[in-house]
Amino acid sequence: MNIILKGLTAVGLAVAVAGLTPAIAETPKKGGIFEYGVKAGIPTYDLQGSNSYGTLHRTEQHYSLLVTFDWKNFPKIVGDVAESWKISDDQLKYTFKIRKGIKFHDGTPLTAQDVLASYNRLKDPKEGVISPRKAYFKTIKQFSAPDDYTFIAEFSEPFAFGLNLFATPYNPIYSKKDTEKPGNWHHKNINGTGPFVFVEHQPGKKWVSKRYEDYHFDDVHLDGTIAYKIKNITQPMIGGQIMAEMRSVSPPEKKTLQKEMGDKITFHEKPTLSVWMVTLNSAFPPFKDKRVRQALTLCLDRHKGLDALSKITVTTRRTGYMLYGTQYAQSDADLDKQIGFWPDIKKSRAKAKKLLKEAGHEGLKFKYTNRAVAHPYDQIGIWLISQWKACGLNPTMETFPSAKYKSIRSKGGFDTTIDWNAAFLPHPMLMLAKYQSTSFNPINFSRNEEPEIDEMYRKMNATLDPAKVKIMAAEIENKVLDDAWFLPLGYFARSVPMLSKIKGYHITYTHAANNDWRGMWIDD
Numbered sequence: 001m002n003i004i005l006k007g008l009t010a011v012g013l014a015v016a017v018a019g020l021t022p023a024i025a026e027t028p029k030k031g032g033i034f035e036y037g038v039k040a041g042i043p044t045y046d047l048q049g050s051n052s053y054g055t056l057h058r059t060e061q062h063y064s065l066l067v068t069f070d071w072k073n074f075p076k077i078v079g080d081v082a083e084s085w086k087i088s089d090d091q092l093k094y095t096f097k098i099r100k101g102i103k104f105h106d107g108t109p110l111t112a113q114d115v116l117a118s119y120n121r122l123k124d125p126k127e128g129v130i131s132p133r134k135a136y137f138k139t140i141k142q143f144s145a146p147d148d149y150t151f152i153a154e155f156s157e158p159f160a161f162g163l164n165l166f167a168t169p170y171n172p173i174y175s176k177k178d179t180e181k182p183g184n185w186h187h188k189n190i191n192g193t194g195p196f197v198f199v200e201h202q203p204g205k206k207w208v209s210k211r212y213e214d215y216h217f218d219d220v221h222l223d224g225t226i227a228y229k230i231k232n233i234t235q236p237m238i239g240g241q242i243m244a245e246m247r248s249v250s251p252p253e254k255k256t257l258q259k260e261m262g263d264k265i266t267f268h269e270k271p272t273l274s275v276w277m278v279t280l281n282s283a284f285p286p287f288k289d290k291r292v293r294q295a296l297t298l299c300l301d302r303h304k305g306l307d308a309l310s311k312i313t314v315t316t317r318r319t320g321y322m323l324y325g326t327q328y329a330q331s332d333a334d335l336d337k338q339i340g341f342w343p344d345i346k347k348s349r350a351k352a353k354k355l356l357k358e359a360g361h362e363g364l365k366f367k368y369t370n371r372a373v374a375h376p377y378d379q380i381g382i383w384l385i386s387q388w389k390a391c392g393l394n395p396t397m398e399t400f401p402s403a404k405y406k407s408i409r410s411k412g413g414f415d416t417t418i419d420w421n422a423a424f425l426p427h428p429m430l431m432l433a434k435y436q437s438t439s440f441n442p443i444n445f446s447r448n449e450e451p452e453i454d455e456m457y458r459k460m461n462a463t464l465d466p467a468k469v470k471i472m473a474a475e476i477e478n479k480v481l482d483d484a485w486f487l488p489l490g491y492f493a494r495s496v497p498m499l500s501k502i503k504g505y506h507i508t509y510t511h512a513a514n515n516d517w518r519g520m521w522i523d524d
Contacts, residue, residue: 026503028221032522034502037230037242039373040402042207046186047172048122049130051422051443053511054402056170057246058207058227060515062105063172063192064216066096066115066151067163071506071514075425077167081110081193081216082151091162091464092141094153102216104175105190105197112145117176119143119153129184135433135441136165139461157462160469161429169424169513195220195518204229221504221521232374237261237497243522244498247511248272248314250375257497266500268507273426274492275321276380278368279419280485282448283412286364291355293484296416297340298352299391300384305345306490309383313376316490320477321435323491326426327466328473338481352391363394369414370399377418380489409445419445419486424510428473429461435480446485453479 040054047059067085070076079085082096102110121129123137141156159165172192178185190198193216196209210224228242234253236242238260249257249267257265280287280296287293302318309315318341322329335341342348356362370381381397388395395416400408409417421443423430436454438444453476460472480486496507504519 026523028504028519028521029523030221030521031223032524034222034225034517034520034522035241035243036225036227037233037236037245038207038227039230039233039245039247041204041229042201043403043406044187045190046130046184047170048118048174048186049125049132049184050170051132051512052402052406053247056512057515059190060169060172060513061194061196061209061225061517062190062198063174063194063516064102065169065172066166068169069167069424069508069513071508072519074506074508075164077163081115081173082166085163087163091158092155094155094163094166096151096153096166098149098151099216100149102193103214104193105212106175108175108177110173110175110193111148112151113148114176115151115173116143116145117179118172118174119151121174121179122171130442132441132443133168133171133433135436136161136168136429138440138458158464160461160464161427164425164427169515195516196222196225199224217518219519220517221519222517225517233257233497234260237265243502244496246496246515248375248492248494249497250313251311253375254495254497264500266498268496268498268505270494270507270509271316271323272492272494272511273323273423273431273509274511275319275323275421275431276315276376276489276492277419277421278384278416278487278489279409279445280416280487281412281414282446282485284366284415286359286361286366287415287485289359289361290484291359292361292364294339294482295352295355295359295361295391296388296393297481297484297487298342298348298355299393300340300387300487300489301345301348302341302490303343303345305383305387309376309379310490310493313379314493314495315376315380316493319488319491321421321480321486321488322428322431322473322477323426328426328428328431328470330474330477334474338478339484340481340487349391356391356393363392365394365396366415368395368397369405369408369417370397371405371418372399372401376492380418410442412445412447417445420492422510422512424508424513426509428469428476432457432460432473432476432480435476435486448485450483 038057042054044050065080066082068080070078083099085096098112122131125131139155141154144152195215197212199208201207207227230236233245234256306318371377421434437449438447456476463469501523503521508514
């Protein structure tokens with residue numbers, strides 16, 4: 001499939017992709033169980049506190065948002081638990097009117113107090129609660145709920161990302177009473193107002209849900225869903241155990257499925273807004289020397305090397321932290337001037353060796369911590385080891401199951417590790433948030449403090465002129481590239497395999513979104 005990058009939206013979406021199958025208006029049929037596969041385990045049930053697709057692909061179906069994207073007409077925003085909203089002329093105050101009659105799955109009525117508790121939990125989590133996207137809320141002055149059906153968000157300064165903040169797909173509405181329970185109740189419990197009710201979790205086997213009959217919209221056609229824990233995609237798809245895998249297949253897997261299943265399978269494809277990277281641990285003594293960090297990025301062949309890698313796994317050509325071809329991304333010519341992106345790999349590696357010698361770290365030994373998920377982790381890991389060895393470095397790779405890997409990454413128990421940053425819009429507010437100081441953003445797993453970047457990021461988010469935002473985004477990106485705590489490896493090339501009889505699905509720019517299965521049906 002040819003991917004076309006062109007056109008802009010009001011929020012800077014410059015990606016337009018030709019789908020494989022034209023949309024045909026059909027009357028949805030009610031009934032059936034949507035059975036899909038998830039390769040990753042589930043590290044937590046807490047949707048607000050996770051950036052793992054193992055959590056997102058299982059739990060988004062149980063929750064509602066304040067407002068949401070209309071995935072058929074993306075990036076249009078429509079109401080979810082909010083039925084309407086008003087934005088003040090100075091863009092500092094957002095007032096939402098909450099729908100009446102919505103109930104949580106345990107029967108508790110939803111009010112603005114639940115919305116308030118949910119957003120306060122995201123902005124200022126209590127001890128024991130993780131909020132990976134806490135940095136998104138730095139310019140919030142306060143949240144309030146003056147009555148049971150009015151929720152107000154007040155900003156301290158204009159916020160370029162605006163209403164999109166409240167449509168973020170992993171900021172669900174929790175019940176106030178649940179947020180007040182001791183510890184992190186949501187780590188092992190589910191109670192939302194979404195289209196499907198949690199039934200059971202058999203660890204290592206399956207996650208079962210059923211349709212919520214009191215859901216506040218009428219577009220839920222499936223009787224229920226089962227998410228099976230799988231080790232690979234092709235065998236369960238060909239054997240009929242699963243109908244889809246919502247993350248992606250690799251190019252070799254796609255070829256096998258096409259050969260074995262023919263027109264019984266459809267591939268929904270788009271580039272995603274998830275950038276792969278290597279994160280360096282600021283606690284590892286050699287990495288305190290910037291020359292060593294820069295050497296590691298200079299060793300990587302981001303031209304021919306990444307192009308070759310993209311042919312065997314779900315990665316793309318070279319890119320910075322902003323997705324190539326989108327409104328706020330730098331041109332290839334400008335990016336190729338940055339350290340680690342020079343077209344001449346011999347020149348880059350010669351510079352890397354020189355820096356390592358100056359720093360006294362020729363032949364440096366270090367560990368690369370990987371995740372035990374086949375694509376693209378194995379392929380990226382093998383590629384990285386070979387690239388670093390070409391500079392005379394001595395890395396070793398250790399691989400762990402998803403839950404243990406995430407624990408190691410979050411606790412800083414690595415030298416270097418595979419990492420990523422996922423967004424649902426190609427906007428620098430999302431795509432550059434990760435690189436702030438770890439005290440502001442807990443998903444900065446390098447654990448370094450960057451007050452200069454923090455201030456640059458704050459100023460960018462308060463700037464409403466897109467042309468100025470693009471300049472500021474490039475300045476942030478180039479500084480982060482030069483600091484070399486995060487080594488970008490390209491974006492995620494997504495191809496979702498799905499039985500052709502599954503209808504009503506709309507692929508998004510991230511596998512972290514549109515996983516509530518609304519509008520989907522089975523044409524049996």
